[in-house]
Amino acid sequence: MHYTVAETARKLNVSPHTLRFYSKEGLLPFVDRSEGGIRLFKEEDFSWLFIIDCLKKTGLSIKGIQQFIKWAMEGDTTIEQRLEMFKERQEAVEQQIKELQDALEVIKYKRWRYEISKEAGTTAIHDKMKPEDIPEDIRKIKEKIERLYHFTE
Structure with missing residues (x-):
């Protein structure tokens, strides 16, 4: 099942603007898009969004969160860095x-x-x-x- 930005924002109690900002900043490389370019979130994306929110609350910069996501997307070779x-x-x-x-x-x-x-x-x-x-x-x-x-x- 896929969720739109608005649906995902409601489920996570964040604004749609926040999700669009995350996307613009390169924090959502895992999010699918429709043929028309609309972001389509999957259930498994929510765990990513949860960790992004958690890291943001700790004061980690957007650049730091970007680096974490890059490492996570690279896989097991970056376990030590993470x-x-x-x-x-x-x-x-x-x-x-x-x-x-x-x-x-x-x-x-x-x-x-x-x-x-x-x-x-x-x-x-x-x-x-x-x-x-x-x-x-x-x-x-x-x-x-x-x-x-x-x-x-």
Whole structure:
């Protein structure tokens, strides 16, 4: 069974423009075309589209995705290159997750500060708070922020 760009876009929850962009950038060499030039996607193309989307989400450039697809199309002689690329992607994503986790902690801390400030009607409430008045999880985040950035409020 074949799917049009619009049908494929609906199934994958992406825009038709995204699929056309991928095609224009050479990311879809595996997609068949009708005699009239219309792209016709097969079920097995969805796994390619899934990995393209995954690599894009990791921050890999279009050029990097093109290289991966080229290697994949070349076959088994490029297994080592593809493995190294996925090792690099894993390291990059793990670093992104760590950075986002750190940012989430700061957001949790600041949210707590503003919730307390809102209840008190002033941000000055924090000047009078003792460490034991701060919930333990928030206190740990506060201490980490102060330790890392030599920052106090």
